[in-house]
Amino acid sequence: MNKERKEICLSGSGGQGLILAGIILAEAAGIYDGFEVVQTQSYGPEARGGASRSEVIISKEKIDYPKVIKSDILLALTQQSCDKYIKNVSEDGILLADSTNVLKVPSFTGKIYQHPITDDAIKVIGNQLVTNIISLGIIVQLTDIVTRDAIKKALSARMPARIKELNIKALEHGFKIGEKLKII
Amino acid sequence: MNKERKEICLSGSGGQGLILAGIILAEAAGIYDGFEVVQTQSYGPEARGGASRSEVIISKEKIDYPKVIKSDILLALTQQSCDKYIKNVSEDGILLADSTNVLKVPSFTGKIYQHPITDDAIKVIGNQLVTNIISLGIIVQLTDIVTRDAIKKALSARMPARIKELNIKALEHGFKIGEKLKII
Numbered sequence: 001m002n003k004e005r006k007e008i009c010l011s012g013s014g015g016q017g018l019i020l021a022g023i024i025l026a027e028a029a030g031i032y033d034g035f036e037v038v039q040t041q042s043y044g045p046e047a048r049g050g051a052s053r054s055e056v057i058i059s060k061e062k063i064d065y066p067k068v069i070k071s072d073i074l075l076a077l078t079q080q081s082c083d084k085y086i087k088n089v090s091e092d093g094i095l096l097a098d099s100t101n102v103l104k105v106p107s108f109t110g111k112i113y114q115h116p117i118t119d120d121a122i123k124v125i126g127n128q129l130v131t132n133i134i135s136l137g138i139i140v141q142l143t144d145i146v147t148r149d150a151i152k153k154a155l156s157a158r159m160p161a162r163i164k165e166l167n168i169k170a171l172e173h174g175f176k177i178g179e180k181l182k183i184i
Numbered sequence: 185m186n187k188e189r190k191e192i193c194l195s196g197s198g199g200q201g202l203i204l205a206g207i208i209l210a211e212a213a214g215i216y217d218g219f220e221v222v223q224t225q226s227y228g229p230e231a232r233g234g235a236s237r238s239e240v241i242i243s244k245e246k247i248d249y250p251k252v253i254k255s256d257i258l259l260a261l262t263q264q265s266c267d268k269y270i271k272n273v274s275e276d277g278i279l280l281a282d283s284t285n286v287l288k289v290p291s292f293t294g295k296i297y298q299h300p301i302t303d304d305a306i307k308v309i310g311n312q313l314v315t316n317i318i319s320l321g322i323i324v325q326l327t328d329i330v331t332r333d334a335i336k337k338a339l340s341a342r343m344p345a346r347i348k349e350l351n352i353k354a355l356e357h358g359f360k361i362g363e364k365l366k367i368i
Contacts, residue, residue: 019207023203023225026225026227027227029227030226030227030228031227035227035228036226036227036228037226037227037228038224038225038226038227039224039225039226039227040222040223040224040225040250041207041210041222041223041224042214042220042221042222042223042247042250043210043211043213043214043215043219043220043221043222043223044214044219044220044221044246044247062228063226063228065251066224066226066250066251067249067250
């Protein structure tokens with residue numbers, strides 16, 4: 001990471017496990033990679049519209065203002081969340097859109113990556129519930145926002161034994177997709 | 185709630201389910217009771233010391249500054265977290281200390297409530313893991329920060345079927361303790 005402070009917004013709809021993904025990313029950065037981290041969920045009239053988001057701020061320095069100002073990285077798992085939160089992404093930021101659901105990517109000056117993440121969760125891993133974890137794998141591989149070792153440790157620590165293996169598999173599949181997307 | 189903005193700090197050590205408790209309280213307030221809510225976890229050198237905390241801000245108005253300034257309510261499940269976070273509680277705030285672990289309550293100008301919450305989780309409910317949920321029940325009953333109906337709905341929505349009943353039992357036990365503490 002070059003910038004001192006990186007802001008990540010994980011967005012989609014309720015039930016897609018974005019809060020958990022935010023917590024795992026925050027713990028990877030804060031507990032295993034030694035950064036200062038603030039992880040936030042907001043609820044209000046906006047959230048009740050159906051779009052859901054989880055925000056993570058990762059910094060080398062103490063975080064005095066804990067609100068995401070401009071996202072450096074936006075994950076959008078739905079069209080609605082993509083349309084809504086793209087406005088808050090910095091001009092040279094990164095958008096990762098799940099092309100299973102985001103059929104029309106809004107115009108954006110930064111870097112756009114697209115992959116049918118939900119489709120992969122169902123067809124490759126066999127469980128739609130790991131869409132969030134595949135997404136984390138892609139983000140980490142694309143951006144090096146945290147180390148792969150840290151995200152794997154944070155994921156393992158958060159997952160009950162019976163679904164740990166499935167989730168590690170999903171994460172590693174995410175790494176692979178990220179590697180491919182990087183080359184394109 | 186009389187004040188427009190209420191700040192709650194749930195503190196203890198890692199593994200006591202305080203993040204989950206914060207999310208459930210936030211969802212009760214934001215999704216079911218219609219407040220504006222920001223729920224936050226911070227990780228840094230401080231967090232790595234062993235004390236863990238989850239913060240919830242509940243407001244009738246839009247929350248512009250999403251950081252807890254002075255807590256109105258502090259839950260402390262360990263001596264270390266009690267000693268550390270009591271300094272951030274407002275002068276007329278509320279401390280709920282788990283007397284299973286907090287053996288020496290620091291001097292404090294606000295209202296102090298004590299109950300062996302962890303002991304109850306083990307002896308009354310039969311599972312130490314519900315200490316966080318009993319705590320939520322006590323806080324809600326003591327403070328009316330959210331409605332009992334909202335916290336029950338938020339808890340039900342977050343819990344897998346196989347442990348839902350146990351957690352509802354824990355929450356209701358918390359309501360009962362809260363009622364008793366209120367009278368004392």
